[in-house]
Amino acid sequence: MEQRHIIYLLLAIMIAIPYIQPIGIPVETSKMTRDFYNKLKSLPEGSAVVLMVDVGLGSWVELGPATVAVVQHLLDLPIKLLVSGGSAELPVVWEYTLEQGNIKLGDNKYGEDYVVLGFITGGEPAAAALADNLHLTKEDQYGTPLEEIPMMKDLRTAADVKVVLSIMAGTQEEWYLRQWRAPYGTDVGIIVSAVTTALAMTYYVSGQIFGMVNSLRGGAEYELLISKPGKGVVGTDMLSLSHLLLVGLLIIGNIQLLYEKFSGTRKPEEKTGG
């Protein structure tokens, strides 16, 4: 067995442990998750919120717990929810969210309290077109003309929407800042993959994004905020253990490097590239 195989195996074991026996490492809620939660909670009754699904099921493991928790929170609030997005997998992601998240719809009625528009192609121009005309798709995901849906009668442009949320793993927050917030004043919040958190943080710190739910960890925090612990909380156990291993490996690697350097046993580095 090669050294890298041992590392893969160790990582797999550390990740598997919490799923076999949850540990329950305490989760502290970060300010950006709390800001996100408080903003949604403080929305006036009847406010419209647009949830843009800009990721596919490939990101489900990381963003699923946060998506489930936020959707459950939105459905618990007295607001109108409009679901759309730039991901072709939106129909599957939405059904998966409701089913896997065991979402309780409560008194919410389709067409009166929430509507699924379906996905729109075209990236940022499509986001701009949707902001300009919320009836862009003419019909909802299930083929019902939007003019026949009661909730859509008062929703015409992004100016009628209080908040737009994006579930994303790229730089989609910039689309909504440029096409929704700048021209219409719609507030922007994001559920973001850890890969792009650092970039999106710039807009959060500058106050242009009101809150961020950061990947699996943020999902766990949100689950605790809505008092519905789920896969996110178990996931943070896994994250803590796997990171512990990686930090340990980094320390061991650096000690070995320093030892070889000072004992003169270090082999010269091979030249790479052309």
Add this chain to the structure above:
Amino acid sequence: MTDLFLGLVLAGCTLAFFSLLYRENIFYRSAEHMYIGIGIGYILFQGFDRVIAYVWTPVTTRGEWIWIVPFILGLLIYTRYIKSVNWMSKWPMALIIGSGTGLAMGGLVATMIVGLIVSTITLDFRNVSNIVFLIITVTGIAYFLLTREQTGTLGYVTKLGRFCLMAAFGGSMASNVNSFCSRLGGVIETLVTYPGYYMTALAFILVLADSMILKKK
């Protein structure tokens, strides 16, 4: 019964992908081809569904002929596969890039330039982390001043900027690892919970048997 079957298929496909870590094999190849095929099939279906919703239905039921224009522009993209008329594909591409750039530029000044500058100069400097934030911003920008030789005081400033940039790249890399571990965690969950662990046990037996056969050879 369906859950059992789906659970086994999910775990089986996951293990087939992971098997590349052991060595190249037929299970990995099959899973790879299946994944690409199903993915493309799904995207094609969604694409056709959108064409029917945005073009076919409005044209045939409401007489909105204007939707034919973007449809033809879309079709023109495929002319790039025919050498004699591939110049036609440049028109829709030009329209997409031009409109995209124009739209992005519209909101860019307000959000990415004015918004960020205003937030930086209006920071509360009684907070130490905001002072650090300002130092990193100024030295990081100074690193990209290429119109003056970076010597003397400017040299020290840009050197600090370089360290700040390295720290930022390190933070970004750590975020990538975080994301990778999150995704891996969910995948491994399917392998250690019912019914996935049956497939995991089977995979271990197969790997052991294969490694023993290889050793004998």
